[in-house]
Amino acid sequence: MVESRHSISRGLWRKIHKSPLFDITQFVLLIVLILWFFARSTEQLGYNWQWYQVPRYIFQMTEDGIQFGPLWEGLMITFRISAISLVLSLVIGLTTALLRLSHSFVAKTIARVYLELIRNTPLLIQLFFIYFVLGPVLGLSRFPSAVLALSLFEGAYASEIFRAGIVSIRRGQWEAAYSLGLSLFDTYKDIVLPQAIRRILPPLTSQAISLIKDSALVSTIAIYDLTMQAQAVIAETFLTFELWFTVAGMYLIVTATLSIIVNIMENRFKMVT
């Protein structure tokens, strides 16, 4: 008797748990809580919100058409650095993964040293090292230094993702390709990578999002990316909270867009099962 009552209440609980109403209630509660928290804290700070000031730092309409503000320009810089670094980090990541999986001792060692070096030091130090030490030697200005640092850093993580994806392909696939006489290059290109990419895509997306967020660090070598522009505007206007919220929102839009694009790609890659 006791047991059956127990199971009834469990079933009820599961029903509640599954209904969309439950999710919505949760969500609303969360929002209310956050708003309350901010209201309280700004009240105590005595902060004077001036949201109406913000849009013109992004863009404004004048007689001559749209005038882009510093935040928009910063966003474009962030975009460019992230995009170039992303492509480079994928190339570096894949190359390193292939080196690590090769049979050559030298190649494996090089890959290993690179990985350990990058993963065990902070990105900020790497950035400074490349800009202040390597930069003058190699003649790298700010922008290439920033791109190089970001690509090397994210490339190390990307390579682990690639490697995991490649080794997850069953041995039988390699053996079938081998017995058909396919070259190593063709085996990777036609058999292994197309299958691995489906497994690699989700973690690689998180890595790309990290890259976009990490790119904020380039402001430390005085590149006027989104973060740097925000700092500059705040120094002038003291719109601290409004601008930081806006900038966070802009990063969020970029990363969310990336996620959506990858999602669409993923669906296109889906295997027929």
Next chain:
Amino acid sequence: MAVCGRIFEIVSRRCNDNQLVVTIPNIGPRSIQRLCINITPLRKSHDLRQFHKLFLGHDTDIEELFYMAFKDEGDNIIVVDNISKTFPGGVKALVDFSTKIHRGEVVVIIGPSGSGKSTFLRCLNGLEEIDSGTIEIDGIPLDDNKNNRLEIRKEVGMVFQLFNLFPHLTVLENINLALRRVRKKSKEEAIRTSMNLLEKVGIAEKVDNYPSQLSGGQQQRVAIARALAMMPKIMLFDEATSALDPEMIGEVLDVMKKLAREGMTMVCVTHEMGFAREVSDRVIFMEAGRIVEVGTAKHFFTDPNEERTKLFLSQIL
């Protein structure tokens, strides 16, 4: 030449003679041709009288005769000399293993689990490295030379127990791939060849399906077609029917039998004794990395010499 002609004459007469029951499943031009090819070595190594006695006696079994003919030197397409293979764990998978396989011969390998059957097949196309000994495929040594290796991989087709089709490619693309990349065929030619092969294995209507949309038997037939697309001289089958539901085994065996009748050199690891009996020229029973007994399928059914063979057969039959 005279002997060859004479044998030919006897064989044809005996086959046409309705009075005599000749119990061979597939006596035909190919068998006769094979017999003639192997006359020279036979004369060299066997007493011709013994041969005649065997052949002309009433209980003569032509299958047995072919076996005799095949036993020694001839047109060897596979020469395996004294190979050994020890796995890193210390397992001796092959121990001083030697055998020769003729062009057009169908060899069936049987033996208990872990006896080294798969390892032997995998050594033949270089999927597994041997520790010592030599392997020669159609005159090409399987050594460190990359070109030799590639040549051998092209000449030796392999069919796996778990099919190993490429899941992200359609049936047509699975078969096409090596034709395009390795044989460097034009797209049209590759498609034409693939379609012919699919017709041959009886699944031409599935060209645009993905492997996961096919039954196990169909997948294995695609895998056979894929290996055949390379136009190999030798086909290796590693328990090609073991992963299949019983009702699908037949369709795959039929394709294999067809291949055997067309004169393909085949080395098959299988426990399908019906298949062995119907098309094999020779059965090798191995255990613990060594050959225990060699003979025709019939020999294994009727009077195997070794106790271990008897024990094993009593378990699988």
